[in-house]
Amino acid sequence: MPQTQKQSHYPDPGIKQDVVSRTLSVLVDNEPGVLARVIGLFSGRGYNIDSLTVTETEHEKHVSRITIMTRGTPAVIEQIKHQLERMVPVHRVADLTLLGETLECELALIKVAGKGEKRIESLRLAEIYGAKVIDASTEHFVFQVTGGSPEIERFIKIMTELGLVEVSRTGIAAMARGAKGL
C-alpha cells in the first residue's frame, strides 16, 4: 500500500533505489572478537552478507583481511562502509567494486558418490572444470575446484545430477587488479 509507505518516519521506502552487489575488503587488527564485531554490525543494522572470508594476512602486524560480499541500495552501501570505518580495530575499508575490475575467487570441496557411468562422467566433467581429485574410493570422489563463484555454481549444479553428497566452500577472496595494493 503506497499510502502506508508515505507515513513512515524512517528512510523513505518510496524512493526506489536499485540494489547493487559490492565486494568490500576490510583490513582489521586481528584481535579477539573483531569478526564478531563486524558480523554483529551487519546483523544489528539489518545489512546482508552474501559471502564472508577472513584470515590473518599479515602475521607480524596481526592484520586480518575480511572480504565481504554484500548487497544493498547505494545509500545502504555507503552506510555499511562508514559504520565499518568507525569501528576501533578497523584500519581500512576498500570498496573493490569501485576500484575497477576485481579478481574474485573461491575454493570449493565437492563430494560426489556413485558407481558406473555416472562416476566416470563426473570425473570427465571435473577435468573440464579443472577440478582436482583430492580423495577417492571405488564409490566416491572429493573434487577441489577453484574459480569464480558462477563457475563453481555451474560445476555444483552438474554434480547434483551425478551423485552430489556435500559441498564446502570458502567464500570469496578478492583483490583489485594492477600493481598497487590497498
Next chain:
Amino acid sequence: MARTMTGAEMVIKAMADQGVEFVFGYPGGAVLPIYDELAQQEKVKHVLVRQEGGAVHAAEGYARSTGKVGVVLVTSGPGATNAVTGLTDALMDSIPIVCFTGQVPTHLIGSDAFQECDTVGITRSCTKHNYLVKSVDDLARVLHEAFYVARTGRPGPVVVDIPKDVQFASGPYVGPSNIKHKTYTPRVKPEMAHVREAVELLAHAKRPIFYTGGGVINSGPKASQLLREFVRLTGFPITSTLMGLGAYPASDKQWLGMLGMHGTYEANMAMHDCDVMLCVGARFDDRITGRLDAFSPGSKRIHIDIDPSSVNKNTRADVGIIGDCGYVLEEMLKVWRETVPQVDRNAHKGWWKQIEAWRGRRSLAYKNSPDYIMPQYAIERLYEKTKDRDVYITTEVGQHQMWAAQFFKFEEPNRWMTSGGLGTMGYGLPAAVGTQIAHPKSLVIDIAGDASILMNIQEMSTAVQYRLPVKVFILNNQYMGMVRQWQQLLHGNRYSESYTEALPDFVKLADAYGGKGLRCEKPGDLDATIDEMIAYNGPVIVDCRVSALANCFPMIPSGKAHNEMIMGEDVSDETVATAIDKAGKSLV
C-alpha cells in the same frame, strides 16, 4: 621506565594518571582486588551507588556536566548486565564513559562459573568499543586506550573487562603518554573546500536556519561560544534538539526554541520552510524529522558531524562536513569574515517576519488554573525561582522531560542532563547524583515523573550517604503520562496499565531515606515549596501534585510532517483520537 605492579594497582594508577577524581561503582567478588587497592589510596574517590545501572547514569551526569570522562567500576555477571542500559544510553547520546567490569578468572571463563557472563559479547553492540584483558602485560595499554577511545571522535562508552587473576598478576605499567592508538584516529579538522561551499550556500540563503545538537555540547564550551558568534554575526534563526539545549542561550531573540516532536511551532515551521539548513552536531533523528519524505522539502542541507556515518544516514546532505563542531565553526566563521558575504537583507527581513508570525501562535501556551497545578506552570515557577542561581537540571523520561525542555530556559551548555536517544526512565536521579558530585556547591534538580523516579529511587540512599543536596522535583499525576498520552492518541483512550494505583507516599519515602519530603497541591503554594526545597541543605523530594490529565503539546504525531502539528489550543477528544492514522499507529 615501566614499573611493575599488580593489575588491580594498574587500574587505580591509570585512573589517577588520566585525571579521574571520581569513580561510580559497586563492589562484588570479581572486582575485590581493585576495591582493595581503591581503599589504600586517596587520589581516586569512590562513590558507592545502590545499583550498577545507577552507577553508569551517575557517571553520565558527571561526564555531561563537566565534559570529562565518567568512570564506572562494577563486578562480573549481574554487575555488568545491570550496567548495560546505562552503556546503551551513553552510546546513543555520545557520552564518554569508561566502565571497568570484573570477570571470573581466565581459567574459568566459559565454564558457566558463578557470576560469569560474556560481558564483551553482551556489551559489544552497546559500547563504542570493549576489551577483555587476558594478560596483565596488555592491561596498562588497554586502560589508557579505553580513555582515549571514550573521549576522542564521537564520544561513547568503553568497557574494559578484567578477569580476577589478571587483577592479582603483576606486570609492567606504562603511563598514558606512551600509548598511541594504531587504528583509531578520527578526523577533527574539516575539509576547507566543504567549509567554503557551506559558507557560499549560507551567504545566498533567503530563509536560513541553524539546527544544532548535542555535538556542540560534546565539542566543549568553545564550540558553544563560536556558535553564538556565528549565529549573531549572520543574524539567522536557530533551533536545537533536546540534546543541544544550552549551547545557545534560550533568552536570545534569535532562538526559536527546541524543534521536533514536542518542539515549538516556529522552530518546526521554520525547519519545514527554510531554504538552507545548517545542521551542527545533530543527527536527523526520527524525533526531529517527523515524516521523512515531507521533511524540509525545499532546503539545501549542510551537515557538520564528527561521525561520517551520521551524514546521509537518514536524510541526504548537500554538503557534508566531517569534523569536530568547534573546529568547523571556527573555520566557517573565518571564511565568513574573510569573504564578507552580501546577504539578502530583504529576504531575511521577510523570513523573520514570517517567523514572528509563527511565534505569535504561542505554541507553548496552556490554560492555567487557580485550583490545581498545571505541570507547565510548575516548571515555569521552578525556572523563575532558580534562574539566577548556579543550577543544573537532570530529568527522567516522559511528559515532565518534554515540559522541562520546553519551559526551562537554558543559557549555558552542560547544564542540562537528559536521556535523549535511548529515552531511559530512571536516568535523572542517578545523573543528578553524578552532577552534584562534580558540582558540590551548585543547585542540582532532577525534574522527575512519578513513574520514572521509582526506577532508580534507591539512589536517594547514595545522595544521603554523600550528603549530596540533590532536589527531586516530581510532577506527580499518578500516570505514566506520555504512555497515557499515546494511548489517547492511538488506542481510543484505553489506558492499559498506564495508571499507577499504589504510588508510595513520596514525603515519607524521602524521610525514610534520610532526606526531606515536601508536598505541594495548590498553585498558590508552589513558590513557597520551591523556596523551601532550595533552602534545605540536603536531598529533597518534592511531591508536586499536578493536573492528572494534562498533555504535552504542541506535538507532531507519528508519521506526520513538521507543518502538521497538533496545538494545545485545538485539542479536543476528537482531534486527539484521530490525530494519527492507521499507518502512523505502527510507529513508535
